[in-house]
Amino acid sequence: MNTEQVNYQSKKILSNKQLLFFMIVIFLFASTLRAPITVVGPITSFIRDGLEISNGLAGFLTTIPLLAFAVVSPFAPRIARKFGMEWTLFYSVILLCTGIILRSIGVTSLLVLGTVLIGVAIAFGNVLIPSYFKLKFPLHIGLLTGIYTVSMNISSGVAVGLSFPIAQSAGWQIALGFSIILVLLTLMVWLPLLRNSKVEMHTSSVQTIQKRMWQKPLAWAIAGAMGFQSFIFYCSAAWIPEIFISQGLDATSAGWMVSVMQLSQIPMTFIVPIIAGKMTSQRPIAFLFTICYLIGFSGLLFEWTSLAVIWMIFLGFAGGASFGFCLMLFTLRTNTAFEAAELSGFAQSIGYLVAAIGPVLFGFVHDATDSWLVPLVLFIIVAVLLFITSFISAKNRTI
Numbered sequence: 597m598n599t600e601q602v603n604y605q606s607k608k609i610l611s612n613k614q615l616l617f618f619m620i621v622i623f624l625f626a627s628t629l630r631a632p633i634t635v636v637g638p639i640t641s642f643i644r645d646g647l648e649i650s651n652g653l654a655g656f657l658t659t660i661p662l663l664a665f666a667v668v669s670p671f672a673p674r675i676a677r678k679f680g681m682e683w684t685l686f687y688s689v690i691l692l693c694t695g696i697i698l699r700s701i702g703v704t705s706l707l708v709l710g711t712v713l714i715g716v717a718i719a720f721g722n723v724l725i726p727s728y729f730k731l732k733f734p735l736h737i738g739l740l741t742g743i744y745t746v747s748m749n750i751s752s753g754v755a756v757g758l759s760f761p762i763a764q765s766a767g768w769q770i771a772l773g774f775s776i777i778l779v780l781l782t783l784m785v786w787l788p789l790l791r792n793s794k795v796e797m798h799t800s801s802v803q804t805i806q807k808r809m810w811q812k813p814l815a816w817a818i819a820g821a822m823g824f825q826s827f828i829f830y831c832s833a834a835w836i837p838e839i840f841i842s843q844g845l846d847a848t849s850a851g852w853m854v855s856v857m858q859l860s861q862i863p864m865t866f867i868v869p870i871i872a873g874k875m876t877s878q879r880p881i882a883f884l885f886t887i888c889y890l891i892g893f894s895g896l897l898f899e900w901t902s903l904a905v906i907w908m909i910f911l912g913f914a915g916g917a918s919f920g921f922c923l924m925l926f927t928l929r930t931n932t933a934f935e936a937a938e939l940s941g942f943a944q945s946i947g948y949l950v951a952a953i954g955p956v957l958f959g960f961v962h963d964a965t966d967s968w969l970v971p972l973v974l975f976i977i978v979a980v981l982l983f984i985t986s987f988i989s990a991k992n993r994t995i
Contacts, residue, residue: 615736619743621789622725624782626744627751628689629721631775632696632714633661634752635759642768647704657711662830664715665722665948672723673937681728681933682789684720689786692717693779700773723941726926731933738873738924745865745920751778753858809942812995813988818925818939820985822947824978825918827954828889831975832857832911834955836896839968843901853908860912861919868920872928881921882986888914889979897972918982921990922947931994939995 636643636657644654676684691713699710729740755775763771809815833854840850864885872878888910895907926940961971 615733617788618733619740621782621785622740622744623747624778624785625685625689625721625725626747627778628692628775628782629718630748630752631755631778632692633658633718635755635772635775638756638760639763639768639771642763642771643707646702646768647707649704653704653708657707659952660708660711661715661718662948662952664712665719666945666952668716668719669723669941669945669948671941672720673727673934673941675720676724676937677934681724681731682786685724685728686783686786686790688717688720689779689783693776693783696773696776696779700769700776702769719944722944724937726923726940727930727933727936730927730930730936737927738870741869741873741920741923741927742866745869745916745923746862749858749862749865749916753855756855808995809938814929814993815939815942815995817985817988818922818929819943819946821918821925821982821989822922822943823950824982824985825915825922826947826951827978828975828982829915829919830951831954831958832915835958835962835971836908839896839972840901840904842968843899845901845904853904856905857908857912857915860909861916864913864916865920868917869924872921872924876992878921878924878928878990879987881917882983882990885914885917885921886979886983886986888917889982890976893972893975893979897969897976914979918986921986925989929989929994935995 640654695710695713698706729737759771837850840853892907892911926936930936930939958971
């Protein structure tokens with residue numbers, strides 16, 4: 597048994613007080629990983645008019661973090677190996693705070709720089725948090741992952757709802773910057789975790805594990821699942837309102853449909869990680885979210901718009917279940933926390949690159965065909981590809 601596995605054993609018995617505190621810490625930390633991004637969408641017009649920038653640059657603000665995720669994710673485990681999990685995550689929150697401040701000053705160059713820093717900072721949290729659960733609380737991975745994903749969804753929804761009225765009443769700079777409250781709270785509650793922190797991930801060389809990821813079909817299957825899941829999520833958020841408008845809904849109703857989809861994700865993002873952690877094989881979960889995806893996208897494809905709420909609930913269930921499923925794979929398919937971090941970095945790098953390309957590709961296909969038929973068929977094809985990669989990934993084995 598190696599040093600890290602011994603550390604696992606010594607951490608299995610934890611007090612309820614320790615676990616409760618850590619749950620609060622993770623809830624706050626996870627809330628910082630989506631709110632700074634989702635505040636941008638509803639106030640893009642305010643930013644564009646206030647800085648007199650082009651529509652292209654304004655739209656690119658939501659793509660920058662995804663590109664940062666893709667570029668930075670593979671390097672996060674290496675940095676955590678050098679400085680330790682706790683300190684690396686703490687520094688990432690400080691970087692996030694810096695990015696939010698710069699972005700909110702009201703200068704175009706600082707807006708772009710701040711957005712880049714936000715993407716880099718959040719990439720560390722995306723990659724390291726799942727492996728941090730495996731390192732510190734190996735018996736509670738499912739519960740903590742559920743809390744983590746629910747917190748991201750709740751904070752994302754709240755940020756979307758608050759950003760527009762804040763921009764109207766106090767200005768777009770305040771709307772961009774109000775999420776810093778969550779960041780500062782996270783910094784304060786994270787401090788106690790630094791007292792006894794130490795570098796605990798020196799079990800094998802970085803090069804060996806990284807090479808193993810690139811050579812393992814299982815790692816590629818997990819990366820594919822993460823990529824296809826991300827493709828569906830970001831394309832849905834970007835284009836489903838337009839699809840509903842083309843089918844006769846007004847803009848307000850179309851926007852509410854996306855809200856229904858996002859809210860429907862919450863119960864599944866909490867339940868699925870807990871269930872997945874107790875299952876030998878997670879293939880039933882793959883079947884479940886695939887069926888939900890196919891029902892939801894079929895409703896859109898056949899333009900049964902009168903039942904739009906039902907299709908959005910199914911897509912929300914599918915999205916929440918598939919996201920929770922993918923996050924759990926990072927810990928379920930690895931033996932140590934460092935392997936989990938490397939797999940997470942590898943899969944999320946590919947996943948968010950696909951996510952960044954997805955909405956652009958989706959829009960291009962729509963423009964080329966002058967119809968939503970082919971893009972909706974593309975949704976179904978990607979859902980099937982997600983099922984295939986998820987089915988392969990769900991078998992009980994490790995990298």
